[in-house]
Amino acid sequence: AQSVSQHNHHVILSEAASLELGCNYSYGGTVNLFWYVQYPGQHLQLLLKYFSGDPLVKGIKGFEAEFIKSKFSFNLRKPSVQWSDTAEYFCAVSPYSGGYQKVTFGTGTKLQVIP
Amino acid sequence: DAGVIQSPRHEVTEMGQEVTLRCKPISGHDYLFWYRQTMMRGLELLIYFNNNVPIDDSGMPEDRFSAKMPNASFSTLKIQPSEPRDSAVYFCASSPSFPGQGARTQYFGPGTRLTVL
Numbered sequence: 001a002q003s004v005s006q007h008n009h010h011v012i013l014s015e016a017a018s019l020e021l022g023c024n025y026s027y028g029g030t031v032n033l034f035w036y037v038q039y040p041g042q043h044l045q046l047l048l049k050y051f052s053g054d055p056l057v058k059g060i061k062g063f064e065a066e067f068i069k070s071k072f073s074f075n076l077r078k079p080s081v082q083w084s085d086t087a088e089y090f091c092a093v094s095p096y097s098g099g100y101q102k103v104t105f106g107t108g109t110k111l112q113v114i115p
Numbered sequence: 116d117a118g119v120i121q122s123p124r125h126e127v128t129e130m131g132q133e134v135t136l137r138c139k140p141i142s143g144h145d146y147l148f149w150y151r152q153t154m155m156r157g158l159e160l161l162i163y164f165n166n167n168v169p170i171d172d173s174g175m176p177e178d179r180f181s182a183k184m185p186n187a188s189f190s191t192l193k194i195q196p197s198e199p200r201d202s203a204v205y206f207c208a209s210s211p212s213f214p215g216q217g218a219r220t221q222y223f224g225p226g227t228r229l230t231v232l
Binding site: 032034036042043044045046049090094102103104105106107108 | 119157158160163171206208219220221222223224225226
């Protein structure tokens with residue numbers, strides 16, 4: 001079964017600082033990868049996803065993530081964070097195969113951006 | 116589209132009472148998921164359905180929990196009897212079939228915050 005590790009549980013940054021949130025997964029085969037964001041008091045929303053092709057994926061609100069297969073990683077980045085990026089970020093992985101496979105979520109990283 | 120709809124948004128009940136949470140998935144989505152989110156355990160998948168059929172309920176904590184999907188537009192998660200440790204936010208999500216645009220992307224509802232006293 002697959003698993004996801006998010007090593008940073010709580011990150012505090014000042015506005016305009018650069019962001020990188022780590023995500024590592026454990027699975028021997030091809031995977032689909034996701035980042036979801038949960039703003040305070042709201043539901044999870046898709047930020048970006050990787051299925052195949054260019055390992056550098058661009059998402060909404062200036063976020064991007066890079067899939068590095070050799071490192072089993074899918075780190076989320078943003079060059080300059082804003083106060084409105086304060087949220088919890090979840091990495092998720094799903095095996096790639098015909099038909100549906102269960103998506104496994106990481107434990108989340110809480111990002112606090114200080115004005 | 117209205118997105119995934121959940122009701123109620125907040126539920127406060129006393130230990131031992133029956134609780135029913137409701138979910139309406141996005142029209143056309145074949146998959147429906149129930150998750151529980153707590154500070155201690157994060158986001159846990161409880162059960163998911165495909166075409167109204169339960170596929171994997173291995174995440175359901177115990178027999179007090181049950182879920183049904185009588186048709187493509189409605190699902191319930193029931194807890195009977197409820198206990199204080201069931202207090203959490205319960206999310207419903209839906210997903211379109213694979214392959215296709217948006218495949219395996221899960222669309223979450225606003226959640227139901229359950230408090231069991």
